[in-house]
Amino acid sequence: MAVTKMFGASVKRREDPRMITGRANYTDDVRLPGTLSLVILRSPYAHARIKSINVEKARQMPGVVAVYTGKDLVDSLAPVPCAWLPPNSDLKVPEYRALAVDTVRYVGDGVAAVVAENRYQAQDAAAAIEVEYEMLPAVVDQEKATQDGAPQLYADVPNNTAFVWRLAGGDIDAALRDADVVVSQRLINHRLIPTAMEPRAAVAHYNPGSGELTLWCTSQNPHIHRLLMSAVTGIPETKIRVIATDVGGGFGSKIPFYAGEMIAVAISKDLGRPVKWVEDRRENFVATTHGRDHIDYVDVAAKQDGTITGIRVKAYANMGAYLSTAAPGVPTWLFGLMLSGPYKIPNISVEVHGVLTNTTPTDAYRGAGRPEATYVLERMMDLVADRLGMDPVEVRRKNFIPKEEFPYTVATTLQYDSGDYEAALNRALEIVGYEQFRKEQEAARAQGRLLGIGFSTYVEVCGLAPSQAAGAMGFQGGLWESATVRVHPSGKVSVFTGSNPHGQGEETTFAQLVADELGVPLDDVEIVHGDTGRIPFGMGTYGSRSTAVGGSALIYAARKVRDKGAKIAAHLLEVSPDDIVFDQGRYYVKGAPDRVKTFQEVAGAAYLAWNMPEGVTPGLEETHFFDPINNTYPFGTHVCVVEVDPATGKVQFLRYVAVDDVGNVINPMIVDGQVHGGIAQGLAQAVYETAVYDENGQLLSGSLMDYALPTASMVPTYEVDRTVTPTPVNPMGLKGAGETGTIASTPAVVNAIIDALKPYGITHLDMPLTPQRIWQAIQESQKGS
Amino acid sequence: MKQQITVTVNGVQYTSEVEPRLLLVHYLRDVLNLTGTHVGCDTSQCGACTVIMNGSAVKSCTVLAVQADGAEITTIEGLAKDGQLHPLQEGFWEMHGLQCGFCTPGMIMTAYDLLQKNPNPTEEEIRHGLEGNLCRCTGYQNIVRSIQYAADKMRGAAAAAGGE
Numbered sequence: 046m047a048v049t050k051m052f053g054a055s056v057k058r059r060e061d062p063r064m065i066t067g068r069a070n071y072t073d074d075v076r077l078p079g080t081l082s083l084v085i086l087r088s089p090y091a092h093a094r095i096k097s098i099n100v101e102k103a104r105q106m107p108g109v110v111a112v113y114t115g116k117d118l119v120d121s122l123a124p125v126p127c128a129w130l131p132p133n134s135d136l137k138v139p140e141y142r143a144l145a146v147d148t149v150r151y152v153g154d155g156v157a158a159v160v161a162e163n164r165y166q167a168q169d170a171a172a173a174i175e176v177e178y179e180m181l182p183a184v185v186d187q188e189k190a191t192q193d194g195a196p197q198l199y200a201d202v203p204n205n206t207a208f209v210w211r212l213a214g215g216d217i218d219a220a221l222r223d224a225d226v227v228v229s230q231r232l233i234n235h236r237l238i239p240t241a242m243e244p245r246a247a248v249a250h251y252n253p254g255s256g257e258l259t260l261w262c263t264s265q266n267p268h269i270h271r272l273l274m275s276a277v278t279g280i281p282e283t284k285i286r287v288i289a290t291d292v293g294g295g296f297g298s299k300i301p302f303y304a305g306e307m308i309a310v311a312i313s314k315d316l317g318r319p320v321k322w323v324e325d326r327r328e329n330f331v332a333t334t335h336g337r338d339h340i341d342y343v344d345v346a347a348k349q350d351g352t353i354t355g356i357r358v359k360a361y362a363n364m365g366a367y368l369s370t371a372a373p374g375v376p377t378w379l380f381g382l383m384l385s386g387p388y389k390i391p392n393i394s395v396e397v398h399g400v401l402t403n404t405t406p407t408d409a410y411r412g413a414g415r416p417e418a419t420y421v422l423e424r425m426m427d428l429v430a431d432r433l434g435m436d437p438v439e440v441r442r443k444n445f446i447p448k449e450e451f452p453y454t455v456a457t458t459l460q461y462d463s464g465d466y467e468a469a470l471n472r473a474l475e476i477v478g479y480e481q482f483r484k485e486q487e488a489a490r491a492q493g494r495l496l497g498i499g500f501s502t503y504v505e506v507c508g509l510a511p512s513q514a515a516g517a518m519g520f521q522g523g524l525w526e527s528a529t530v531r532v533h534p535s536g537k538v539s540v541f542t543g544s545n546p547h548g549q550g551e552e553t554t555f556a557q558l559v560a561d562e563l564g565v566p567l568d569d570v571e572i573v574h575g576d577t578g579r580i581p582f583g584m585g586t587y588g589s590r591s592t593a594v595g596g597s598a599l600i601y602a603a604r605k606v607r608d609k610g611a612k613i614a615a616h617l618l619e620v621s622p623d624d625i626v627f628d629q630g631r632y633y634v635k636g637a638p639d640r641v642k643t644f645q646e647v648a649g650a651a652y653l654a655w656n657m658p659e660g661v662t663p664g665l666e667e668t669h670f671f672d673p674i675n676n677t678y679p680f681g682t683h684v685c686v687v688e689v690d691p692a693t694g695k696v697q698f699l700r701y702v703a704v705d706d707v708g709n710v711i712n713p714m715i716v717d718g719q720v721h722g723g724i725a726q727g728l729a730q731a732v733y734e735t736a737v738y739d740e741n742g743q744l745l746s747g748s749l750m751d752y753a754l755p756t757a758s759m760v761p762t763y764e765v766d767r768t769v770t771p772t773p774v775n776p777m778g779l780k781g782a783g784e785t786g787t788i789a790s791t792p793a794v795v796n797a798i799i800d801a802l803k804p805y806g807i808t809h810l811d812m813p814l815t816p817q818r819i820w821q822a823i824q825e826s827q828k829g830s
Numbered sequence: 831m832k833q834q835i836t837v838t839v840n841g842v843q844y845t846s847e848v849e850p851r852l853l854l855v856h857y858l859r860d861v862l863n864l865t866g867t868h869v870g871c872d873t874s875q876c877g878a879c880t881v882i883m884n885g886s887a888v889k890s891c892t893v894l895a896v897q898a899d900g901a902e903i904t905t906i907e908g909l910a911k912d913g914q915l916h917p918l919q920e921g922f923w924e925m926h927g928l929q930c931g932f933c934t935p936g937m938i939m940t941a942y943d944l945l946q947k948n949p950n951p952t953e954e955e956i957r958h959g960l961e962g963n964l965c966r967c968t969g970y971q972n973i974v975r976s977i978q979y980a981a982d983k984m985r986g987a988a989a990a991a992g993g994e
Contacts, residue, residue, distance in 0.1 A: 057923055064931030065919040067866015067906035071932065074865035163860075165851065242870045242878060242932040242966050293868075293932030294966050326871035548930030548967050718926045718972060725969030749875035749964065757960040757970040786969075 051557035051567060052777075055714035058553045059572075069291045072246035073323045075261045080248070081110055083309055083322040084167035086157040086174050087332060088149035091185070091403035091742020092196065093178035095147055095156065103159060103173040108166030111316060112174070113158045113308070115144035121311045123277040125304055125367070128269075128521040129374035134208040139199045139401065141367035143304035143311070149178070150198055150366035151403050152742055153331030158308050160320060183742040187363040187400035188340055198366060198401045207364055208399040210377040214456030215392030217346075220355025224346035228428050233811040234417045236338035236363065236736040238330055238746070239410050240754055243293020245333055246323040247306035249313035257284045258314070262306045264289040264575075265299045265545055266585025269522065271577045273302040273370075278310055290575035292547030296726070297409035298333050299547070300587050301370035305332070330747040335736055336410020338363035339376060339417050345425045346392070351433055351440045355392035356384055358421060364399050365406035371520075372408045373399060378518045379414025379506075385455035386422040387466045387504040387680055388444035393456040403742040409587065411726055411787045415505045423501045423792035424809070427799065431808055437796070438474065441502045442467060448770075459506065461678045462772045462780075465706070469768045470502055473682035473704040476766060482686065490804055495689040496699075497801025501793035504680040507781030508593030508774075510673035525672035526590070527581040528599035530559065530606050532665040534652040536645030538563060538570045540602075543583010544595030545575045549783055550715040551591055557711055558596055558777070562603035564630025564644055581668055589679070589781030592711065597775040598671035605667035613651055614642040616658035677772045677780035681705035683724070683789040685797040694820030696732055696798055698761035703789065706768045708780035716782045717765050723786020724763050729755045731794035735813050753813075835899040839864065840908025848895045854888075855879040857895035858905060866906040866935050870964070877963030880936035880943075881905050887943035889962070906935035909942070917980040917987075918942055927976030929967035937963050941977045949985055953978070 063069045100112040125141040144155040157174050161167035182196040189195055190205040198205055221227055247262040258280050264270045267287040275282045292299060305322050313320040324332065339360050346355035362376030381395040412419075426444075430437040446453045448465040455461065477498070486496040509515070512523035527543040540559055544551060556570040563570075573579050583595070607627055614632030615622040624635045633641040642650075647665070650656065654663035686700035703720055710716050733753035737745040746752040771778030791812070798814050799807060805826040810818060832847040839862060846861055853872075858864045858881070870878035872891045879890040882904040909916040918938045921927065928934040937960065944951060944959040951959065956974050965973060 058926065058928075060931065061923045061928060064928055064934050065906075065915070065922050065938065066910055067864070067935050069866075069931050071865075071868070073869070074859075076863065076865075164856075165849070240966055242876060242930065242964060243868070244870070292930065294930040296966065323869075326873060326876070550929070714926050718929060718968060721969035721971050722929060722967045723969075726966070748873060749871050750873070754964055754966070755970075756964065757957040757974065758954075760970055763969065763971055 051560045052711055054557065055712055056553055056557055056567065058550050059556060060550060060552045071243055071291045071293055072248060072261045072263050075248045077248065077250055077319040080319040080321050081160040081162065081316070082164040082167045083312060083320050084159050084164065084171045085155045085305065085308065086159065086171040087328065088145065088152060088154040088156050090149060090178055090180060091152050091183035092181040093149050094181060095145060095149065096177040096179050098157060099175040100157060102175070103170040106166065106170040106173055108162040109170045110160045111312065112170065113144065113312065115142055115146040118144055118308065118311055119146060121315065122307050125307065126273055126276060126302065127368040127370060127373065129371045130519040130521065131208065131210055131373050131377045132519050134210040134377065136208040136373060137202045138368050139202055143307045151405055152744055153405055154366065155304050158312065160312055183403040185402050185404050185738040185740065185742050187361040187402055190400050190402045191398060198403065202401060205401045206398055207368060207401050208373060210397045211395065212381040212457060213394040214458065215355065217355050217357045217392045217394035220346040220392035221344060221357065224354060225349040226347050226432055227344055228347065228425065228432050229344045230425065230428055230809055232341045232343060232421060232424055234337050234339040234341065234420055235812055237336045237410055237730055237734055238736050238752055239296040239298035239333065239336055240752070241294030241296055241298055244324045244326060244329045245299065245303065245305060247309040248319060248321045249309040250319040251310065251313040251317065253317040258310060259286045259288065260306065260310060261288045263292050263299050265292065265295045265547060265587055267545060267575055267577050268543065268582050269585055270302055274310060277307055286578040288576045289545060295547050296411040297336060297413055297587060301334050301408050326749060327747060330752065331405055331744055334369050334408035335365065335405050336407055337417060338407055341421055343421055343425055345429055347429050347433070349433065351429065351435050351443045353388055353390050353429065353444050356390055358384060358395045360395065360397045362397055362399050363404065363407060364401055365404045366401060367406050369406040369408035372406060374518065374520060375409055375414045380418050382457045382459050383415050383418035383506060384421065385457055386419065387446060387464065387502055389446050391456055404738055411723065412784045415784065416727065416788045416791060419501065419503045419788050420792050423503065423796065427796050428808060437500055438479065441500065442470065460675060461504065462675055462774050463770050464504065464678060464680050465768065465770050466502060466680055469680060469704045469706050470682045472766060472768055473684050473702055476764060477684045477686065477700060477702045493691070495691055495801040495804070497687050497689065497797040499685045499793045499796025499800055501683045501789045501796065503789045504678050505784060505788045506676045507589035507679055508673060508677045509588050509590060510594065510676055512672050522584060524584060525670050526595040526598045527583045527668065527670045528595065528602045529581050529666065529668040530599060530602040532606055532648045534649050536565065536569065536648040538565060539573055540570060540599055541573045541580040542595050542599060543580055543585070544591035545586045546591060547586065549586065549591060549719065550712065554592060554711045554715060555596060555599060558600060559603050562600060563607060589783035593677050593775055593779060593781045594671060594673055596777060597673065598669050600776050601671055602667045602669035605669060606665055609661065609665060609667065610644060610647045612658050612661050614647050617642055617650060617656065673774050675774045677708065677774055679705065679707045679780040679782065679785050681785060681789060683793040685793040687797045687801055689798060689801040689819060691823055694816035694823065696814065700764065701761045702764045703786065704766045704768060705785045706770050707782040707785065708771045709769060709778040710767065711779065719782045720765050720786045721763050723784060724790045725755055725760050727787040727790030728760065728794050730791045731812055732814050733759065833896050835896055837898050838902045840904060850894065850896050852895045853891055854893040854895050854898050855890035858890060864905050864907050868932055868935060870932065875964065877940060878933050878936040880939040880963065882939055882942060887940050906938060909938065917983040921976035921979035925972050925976040925979050927968065927973045933963060933965045937965065937973055941980065945981055945984060950981060
């Protein structure tokens with residue numbers, strides 16, 4: 046592995062100059078002459094039959110060009126597809142129309158679409174559409190939805206159960222029977238709203254002359270958008286160009302393929318004019334996918350000495366009203382497979398009920414299934430420790446997979462690549478000063494002050510692979526990545542990647558990789574992404590896969606370029622290619638470093654092609670499709686220290702320490718930034734954020750006034766450190782860093798607060814741990830005593 | 831019934847006929863094509879649309895274009911002078927104060943206002959000063975450091991100018 050100058054350097058981001066000067070180009074910034082503004086009228090009711098829609102008044106309004114209802118689009122748009130179909134789960138995919146035809150099933154379901162000369166006019170007209178609804182009973186809770194007598198969303202999905210998925214390894218019944226203790230807990234992993242700062246948007250431009258569609262849209266995976274758009278519209282893939290270069294955050298919510306962009310395309314095609322749709326924040330809350338929303342029944346079998354012998358989980362996952370693009374894979378594979386965590390647990394059984402309710406569809410949200418699994422394990426570790434009177438750190442340590450045993454296959458069948466879990470734990474304990482803290486905690490308790498410390502020792506799975514495994518899991522796509530490295534005659538390099546960073550900084554880190562591989566200045570490398578008209582087919586950015594998989598693809602493509610260059614250099618220097626040494630952008634003859642051709646000279650020669658070696662074609666450009674042999678498994682220990690005010694229930698963060706191991710690191714500054722942001726999101730789930738529906742299916746937390754997205758004064762200072770355990774599955778030895786913070790932080794924070802509340806005998810509270818919830822728990826605990 | 835307004839934006843005077851209900855942010859973005867100012871919520875919570883109007887930060891989704899008649903406005907596009915980044919822009923670049931970049935123009939303009947009023951803020955004052963601006967990517971720590979970087983640099987420049 047070549048660790049040279051750029052690898053490991055905190056290079057400033059090359060994305061930033063356009064973003065700090067206001068010259069980035071997000072979808073809403075695209076301006077085409079003659080563009081119409083699209084506004085989607087959405088259902089105000091969670092479950093209702095559409096009796097009639099009167100659009101006549103709206104059609105007459107100033108500036109209005111056309112109004113469409115669900116029936117108008119049935120012929121031009123196939124249903125919104127679901128693209129993750131777990132086998133052997135009795136999966137039922139209900140029909141999901143871009144605009145509802147007869148029945149609306151959640152607040153936010155599209156009912157009609159208006160296009161006008163400007164947004165103000167389109168909004169006025171949408172408000173003038175008269176829809177007569179017949180109200181139907183609604184259900185929002187996934188457990189209640191499966192019970193007899195619950196309102197049914199679909200005639201052909203009994204008990205609203207879209208799937209039941211099971212996975213088992215070992216013998217859980219025996220483990221529970223033979224255990225010294227069985228610790229059981231119902232855990233709610235509540236619903237979250239991803240809330241990227243850029244709302245979703247699409248600009249569709251169908252050219253009736255050429256039959257070509259150009260679609261700018263907020264996508265983490267533009268080729269998947271192209272493929273699915275072709276499938277639902279019938280426009281050939283060859284005629285569709287999807288552009289998503291500057292995307293203002295996604296966190297999973299811009300993976301799915303949505304009704305909004307489908308409607309924009311259908312109308313642009315119908316009218317032959319560009320159509321722009323930009324959701325407002327209210328729409329983002331109700332019509333962009335949500336995340337999490339599990340109810341988990343957990344039983345853990347343990348021995349008296351703290352050895353965990355088994356875990357059984359029965360989960361109810363709320364899928365919302367329809368199955369979004371990747372949704373069925375999130376609470377099943379991405380959750381169930383990770384239920385061993387960093388521990389040796391020989392017996393594991395999981396059963397997941399995917400339930401349809403009258404709520405916004407859920408799908409991947411940063412971490413996607415892995416935070417839910419980590420929350421289950423890390424909360425249960427503390428409960429087991431509490432039951433056995435052990436230190437929570439020691440229970441974890443006792444069950445860790447030892448570093449000598451990697452690669453290690455867990456009971457859920459995953460093979461973990463590499464790890465040294467104790468090293469990360471020890472480093473975190475050292476930074477936080479664990480022993481000293483316990484003394485301070487004891488002293489503070491004597492004074493009536495509530496200090497608490499919480500741990501999360503996690504492992505996650507990144508860079509999902511290989512594609513064969515994707516197929517076995519029912520994922521309707523591959524999990525490889527592509528890269529083309531094109532050297533221009535001047536020796537400047539364009540890299541075309543199928544990854545689509547939207548904040549993760551790969552325009553910088555990928556350039557660092559290529560600069561090292563080809564020995565060219567960083568400024569000579571441009572990274573092109575997010576435009577299907579320029580890049581090779583790629584799978585996009587999610588699951589912390591871009592650098593581990595996409596970065597590997599470009600390393601291999603760059604090496605092919607380098608090798609071809611060596612043949613040309615050898616020919617020009619009249620030696621055998623075996624006698625050529627490549628070092629920092631120079632090809633020279635072994636033992637004669639003054640006989641040299643620079644990379645730039647070789648590039649020029651490749652394009653002139655006046656004097657090429659036999660059998661070598663002109664040009665200097667290579668493509669590589671990389672399908673890794675395995676996933677990567679980043680891990681680490683997060684520690685949170687809090688003080689809870691017993692009079693108010695308010696939580697104050699005193700320390701937050703994160704020791705992550707993401708393997709080798711290309712750009713430490715960027716990785717630290719990813720960790721910071723992830724911690725903020727995971728921590729916010731623990732104490733602030735929650736999507737609240739009333740029993741009629743109204744989203745009560747449907748604005749930034751009501752949904753507690755953290756501000757700068759609501760989060761602590763993060764103390765970030767790393768251990769380094771490279772992975773063998775890719776040439777850089779790195780694992781992926783985009784989601785660790787979110788996966789690890791939620792249970793660390795909850796465990797800290799519960800630890801603080803220990804004097805009251807409180808062992809568990811469901812999130813978010815708001816002052817009110819904590820205060821009430823304190824009051825109730827005192828009532829009993 | 832359209833109304834005529836005259837607004838100076840980044841030192842350039844514009845006269846336009848606008849609908850009375852047109853929001854300032856849409857005027858900047860759709861009439862003047864200054865798309866660096868972003869719309870994140872259009873309900874005044876996220877702060878992505880923050881600009882400087884007559885010397886103070888305003889959320890331009892909550893100001894009507896007609897209210898800006900006669901005003902002087904600075905947007906993110908007007909912050910760099912003569913090809914030199916403003917210390918805040920430099921700070922955000924140096925300290926990795928942005929990831930997706932969508933909230934960044936509003937963050938920078940709010941920080942501009944903050945440092946004008948308080949050239950030497952504590953970390954707590956910075957965090958408090960940013961409460962009207964939301965960022966989903968960074969967890970704020972590097973935004974705070976970016977503003978500290980700019981504050982140090984601006985105070986240094988002011989001291990040097992004072993000493994001359």
